[in-house]
Amino acid sequence: MNMSGQRAEGRGQxxxxxxxxxxxxxxxxxxxxxRVAQSPVILGCVYLATLVTAVPFSMLMRDSIASHLGNSLAxxxxxxxxxxxxxxxxxxxxxxxGRTLRTTIIGFAAVLDNLSALADKEARPASMLxxxxxxxxxxxxxxxxxxxxxxxxxxxxxxEFFSACGVYFVxxxxxxxxxxxxxxxxxxxxxxxxxxxxxxxxxxDVTAERTAFFxxxxxxxxxxxxxxxxNMTFDYAKVRAVVEDRRSMIGAxxxxxxxxxxxxxxxxxxxATNGVIFLAVLLVYALVAPGVGGTSLRVWLGFAVAxxxxxxxxxxxxxxxxxxxxxxxxxxxxxGYVASAEVPLPEPPIVEQVVG
Amino acid sequence: MIRVGLALLAxxxxxxxxxxxxxxxxxANYSIDVKLDAQRRTLTGRETLTWTNIGGxxxxxxxxxxxxxxxxxxxxxxxxEAKLSEWWPPRDDLQAGDFASIDISSVKITGGAxxxxxxxxxxxxxxxxxxxxxxRTVMSIPLSAPIAPGETITLDIAWVSNIPRPFAxxxxxxxxxxxxxxxxxxxxVDASGNWNCHQFHVLTEFFADYGVYDVRMTVPLAWPxxxxxxxxxxxxxxxxxxxxxxxxxxxxxxxxxxSPDFLERTAxxxxxxxxxxxxxxxxxxxxxxxxxxxxEGTRTxxxxxxxxxxxxxxxxxTIIDPAWHSETGGMExxxxxxxxxxxxxxxxxxxxEDTAVHEAGHQWWYGMVGSxxxxxxxxxxxxxxxxxxxxxxxxxxxxxxVIRFFGGFVPWVFGDVRWDRVxxxxxxxxxxxxxxxxxxxxxxxxxxxxxxxPLAYSxxxxxxxxxxxALGWPMMQRMLQTFFEKWRFKHPRPGDFxxxxxxxxxxxxxxxxDQVYRGSAVFDYGVENVSSxxxxxxxxxxxxxxxxxxxxxxxxxxxxxxxDGSTRREAWDGGGRWTRFSIAHRSxxxxxxxxxxxxxxxxxxxxxxxxxxEPRRSQAAAKWASKWMVWLxxxxxxxxxxx
Numbered sequence: 001m002n003m004s005g006q007r008a009e010g011r012g013q014x015x016x017x018x019x020x021x022x023x024x025x026x027x028x029x030x031x032x033x034x035r036v037a038q039s040p041v042i043l044g045c046v047y048l049a050t051l052v053t054a055v056p057f058s059m060l061m062r063d064s065i066a067s068h069l070g071n072s073l074a075x076x077x078x079x080x081x082x083x084x085x086x087x088x089x090x091x092x093x094x095x096x097x098g099r100t101l102r103t104t105i106i107g108f109a110a111v112l113d114n115l116s117a118l119a120d121k122e123a124r125p126a127s128m129l130x131x132x133x134x135x136x137x138x139x140x141x142x143x144x145x146x147x148x149x150x151x152x153x154x155x156x157x158x159x160e161f162f163s164a165c166g167v168y169f170v171x172x173x174x175x176x177x178x179x180x181x182x183x184x185x186x187x188x189x190x191x192x193x194x195x196x197x198x199x200x201x202x203x204x205d206v207t208a209e210r211t212a213f214f215x216x217x218x219x220x221x222x223x224x225x226x227x228x229x230x231n232m233t234f235d236y237a238k239v240r241a242v243v244e245d246r247r248s249m250i251g252a253x254x255x256x257x258x259x260x261x262x263x264x265x266x267x268x269x270x271x272a273t274n275g276v277i278f279l280a281v282l283l284v285y286a287l288v289a290p291g292v293g294g295t296s297l298r299v300w301l302g303f304a305v306a307x308x309x310x311x312x313x314x315x316x317x318x319x320x321x322x323x324x325x326x327x328x329x330x331x332x333x334x335x336g337y338v339a340s341a342e343v344p345l346p347e348p349p350i351v352e353q354v355v356g
Numbered sequence: 357m358i359r360v361g362l363a364l365l366a367x368x369x370x371x372x373x374x375x376x377x378x379x380x381x382x383x384a385n386y387s388i389d390v391k392l393d394a395q396r397r398t399l400t401g402r403e404t405l406t407w408t409n410i411g412g413x414x415x416x417x418x419x420x421x422x423x424x425x426x427x428x429x430x431x432x433x434x435x436x437e438a439k440l441s442e443w444w445p446p447r448d449d450l451q452a453g454d455f456a457s458i459d460i461s462s463v464k465i466t467g468g469a470x471x472x473x474x475x476x477x478x479x480x481x482x483x484x485x486x487x488x489x490x491x492r493t494v495m496s497i498p499l500s501a502p503i504a505p506g507e508t509i510t511l512d513i514a515w516v517s518n519i520p521r522p523f524a525x526x527x528x529x530x531x532x533x534x535x536x537x538x539x540x541x542x543x544x545v546d547a548s549g550n551w552n553c554h555q556f557h558v559l560t561e562f563f564a565d566y567g568v569y570d571v572r573m574t575v576p577l578a579w580p581x582x583x584x585x586x587x588x589x590x591x592x593x594x595x596x597x598x599x600x601x602x603x604x605x606x607x608x609x610x611x612x613x614x615s616p617d618f619l620e621r622t623a624x625x626x627x628x629x630x631x632x633x634x635x636x637x638x639x640x641x642x643x644x645x646x647x648x649x650x651x652e653g654t655r656t657x658x659x660x661x662x663x664x665x666x667x668x669x670x671x672x673x674t675i676i677d678p679a680w681h682s683e684t685g686g687m688e689x690x691x692x693x694x695x696x697x698x699x700x701x702x703x704x705x706x707x708x709e710d711t712a713v714h715e716a717g718h719q720w721w722y723g724m725v726g727s728x729x730x731x732x733x734x735x736x737x738x739x740x741x742x743x744x745x746x747x748x749x750x751x752x753x754x755x756x757x758v759i760r761f762f763g764g765f766v767p768w769v770f771g772d773v774r775w776d777r778v779x780x781x782x783x784x785x786x787x788x789x790x791x792x793x794x795x796x797x798x799x800x801x802x803x804x805x806x807x808x809x810p811l812a813y814s815x816x817x818x819x820x821x822x823x824x825x826a827l828g829w830p831m832m833q834r835m836l837q838t839f840f841e842k843w844r845f846k847h848p849r850p851g852d853f854x855x856x857x858x859x860x861x862x863x864x865x866x867x868x869x870d871q872v873y874r875g876s877a878v879f880d881y882g883v884e885n886v887s888s889x890x891x892x893x894x895x896x897x898x899x900x901x902x903x904x905x906x907x908x909x910x911x912x913x914x915x916x917x918x919x920d921g922s923t924r925r926e927a928w929d930g931g932g933r934w935t936r937f938s939i940a941h942r943s944x945x946x947x948x949x950x951x952x953x954x955x956x957x958x959x960x961x962x963x964x965x966x967x968x969x970e971p972r973r974s975q976a977a978a979k980w981a982s983k984w985m986v987w988l989x990x991x992x993x994x995x996x997x998x999x
Contacts, residue, residue, distance in 0.1 A: 054988045062981030069973040073966035078976035105987035114994040116761035132995045139999040205530040207679035209699040210642045213765045292772035299979045306986040313993045
């Protein structure tokens with residue numbers, strides 16, 4: 001495979017796919033789903049990564065709860081159902097992390113709580129933010145390998161996957177400050193501007209909550225659109241970085257913007273369709289999410305249902321990646337166009353003897 | 357037949373007194389004309405006050421509350437305290453026109469014991485509580501001669517007010533006006549002849565004598581209006597205004613509201629044994645479907661408070677559903693109160709019913725029993741909180757925990773988490789948060805502003821609830837009923853309540869009140885250990901060690917459960933720091949519980965109240981940690997959006 005030739009081909013194509021006939025984007029979506037389905041190991045891998053990231057803190061939480069309950073009979077009711085009095089007592093006496101054990105962790109409220117916290121910029125404990133940073137770093141590391149696999153549209157060996165992870169991790173680390181800065185501006189400046197100043201000004205003399213709610217929905221839509229725009233840009237920057245083996249991340253962002261501009265309709269439609277799938281997953285989980293739970297069996301059954309939901313969420317995220325890769329390849333490249341860096345393997349020791 | 361006769365007698369006894377029959381001394385009577393300029397957001401008023409000194413000594417001066425001056429600037433005592441409070445946190449969105457003021461343009465004596473005189477130039481502002489020279493919420497007018505006890509004077513007072521953007525449940529948002537604490541209001545001369553006229557503080561509001569209010573309010577043409585009392589007259593004026601006249605006897609305050617948006621609904625409360633009450637609801641259009649929920653809460657109070665303490669005597673009550681973010685919800689005034697609901701409000705969220713129960717309940721504990729809220733805030737808020745939550749438990753069992761997301765607009769009902777009287781009603785978490793910050797017997801206006809809520813509401817509610825569990829509801833009901841009957845339309849002090857409590861219960865409850873009211877005792881009992889040794893076939897000696905970790909003392913029981921399922925109760929006076937129960941039994945003890953019936957609701961740590969030799973902490977911890985882990989995983993996935 002002549003990677004340099006492919007890169008030249010990629011650079012030479014300046015139309016950015018704009019000349020392509022408009023498509024509904026569903027082809028890329030289904031192709032993306034197929035690519036995700038063809039590599040279940042990746043789904044398993046990211047699920048494992050999520051699980052492994054969450055387990056240590058959960059162990060801490062478990063120990064903290066067990067320690068608080070001690071030999072108390074309160075544990076009986078807490079194990080059997082919901083011991084409200086113990087629950088609020090634990091919250092009041094626990095540390096920063098322990099105080100996050102609120103009723104909002106129960107069932108679908110957990111999803112609402114996290115989305116609402118994002119939309120309203122609610123604080124989370126510092127330790128959780130550090131954990132989140134580590135998790136994002138892990139995703140950043142895996143993203144290169146994932147995109148490389150989906151772009152190749154064929155099985156890759158694990159060393160290939162991880163070598164791609166390594167190669168693109170370094171590049172994505174250079175992209176990270178731009179991503180971080182963008183989201184920082186959005187949350188530190190745009191969010192307060194929209195939800196404090198604009199919202200405050202719009203609703204200052206409003207006497208109907210319904211009106212205020214619709215104003216807020218509008219502002220969520222604006223802020224959400226900005227987040228999506230940033231997210232889309234960085235997604236395609238990563239896709240282009242991997243597919244076209246780009247080293248300049250600034251160049252990848254510029255290329256991403258060019259691609260989105262020239263194919264805006266298809267890109268937006270694809271993103272929206274993925275978004276609808278995401279909402280569908282949430283809706284299904286809202287219907288089946290476990291409540292407080294009773295006996296051990298029900299608890300673990302509920303836990304299994306929740307894990308299936310989390311798998312579905314991860315699948316949606318991967319479909320985003322895969323379908324965006326597919327769309328880009330459909331418009332501007334092809335499956336065989338992947339130009340990930342070839343990893344030179346060391347020679348085996350036998351070579352010395354043979355040569356010698 | 358006897359039952360019907362008794363019911364009839366009860367109704368007759370609680371009917372409105374016939375004309376001229378006074379329930380109260382009626383020593384502070386107001387006749388007020390006020391005009392609202394909705395555009396300029398001003399009130400122009402004139403009041404004729406007929407005041408009789410019913411205090412214990414001559415009054416050489418007059419003192420008035422000018423509440424609106426609390427928001428005249430950022431230096432008033434109210435605003436300074438707001439900086440320390442979480443109740444009314446300081447707002448950074450205030451604009452120049454958002455502040456308030458009340459300026460007296462003239463004060464004249466026009467009749468009574470003193471000769472006619474213009475007192476306008478004698479007005480001064482005083483700050484009896486904190487000496488804050490920037491505070492103008494109390495006006496003093498020295499008199500040329502004192503007014504002796506029993507003497508009456510008539511004053512004519514004119515003033516102009518700027519209506520604020522709502523502070524402390526009064527003000528204007530859009531075209532919704534709620535006017536509370538809006539007129540110059542005379543203070544109270546106490547039994548020792550001293551004025552009791554406190555500055556306006558961030559968490560204390562009322563204390564006034566009873567009287568008759570005859571108020572004429574002029575508002576833009578045809579704007580619906582509701583006020584304390586009943587409408588006596590309505591006329592449209594040639595200047596595109598409407599004047600309403602409202603009248604009410606035997607109350608100690610007057611509030612009103614107007615907005616062109618109000619919908620009006622009415623209903624009638626009827627309950628055998630109680631006098632009927634006409635209920636009038638002024639509703640926001642977006643809450644039209646929730647009218648019955650407001651009435652239901654009000655009915656709950658009229659019924660249960662009426663049966664428990666004494667009937668509501670006024671025959672009419674007005675419920676106000678305030679405008680969104682007007683900050684005027686959840687407030688009581690005589691014969692009128694505000695509630696506050698949400699546009700999206702599932703039935704399981706009983707906040708609206710609970711608030712209606714609470715604020716309607718203030719007609720008893722604040723309205724009729726006129727305690728001094730500046731000094732003894734727990735007497736109206738705490739007693740009412742206790743009674744309100746008890747009524748909730750009777751009538752609102754369908755309540756569930758509801759948490760709101762996305763700016764507080766989107767409710768989520770936790771079907772598994774039932775409304776709990778102690779947690780959601782009495783507010784045990786709030787009580788625990790302010791355990792030792794202040795002593796309840798300290799005058800309420802001196803409480804540390806941040807923790808005034810627990811002291812006024814949750815702590816007294818919990819110690820009253822504890823008394824209920826210790827003495828039984830019939831005794832508690834009799835105690836409160838006696839207190840109500842004895843102090844209706846009077847100004848009781850805490851000692852009066854404690855006296856009634858001792859008399860009715862036939863016990864000396866002083867040591868309990870010393871701990872919860874005159875001190876800030878912390879109650880915490882726990883079981884430290886349960887152990888058993890075999891003494892032969894079918895014979896075990898079990899030791900149970902029970903400790904008192906806090907300084908609060910309360911007699912408790914200890915429930916010991918044995919391996920064969922049998923139980924045994926032991927009593928402990930709770931006085932020592934610890935005690936041990938050594939019990940010989942045919943099987944070993946497997947668990948012990950101190951205060952197993954949870955009588956002592958003031959115990960700050962219920963988890964340590966029990967000890968079992970077969971703990972299930974691992975199962976419970978695994979269950980809740982697993983649920984928490986799902987939440988954490990979901991949080992991580994939400995953040996993964998950014999990569």
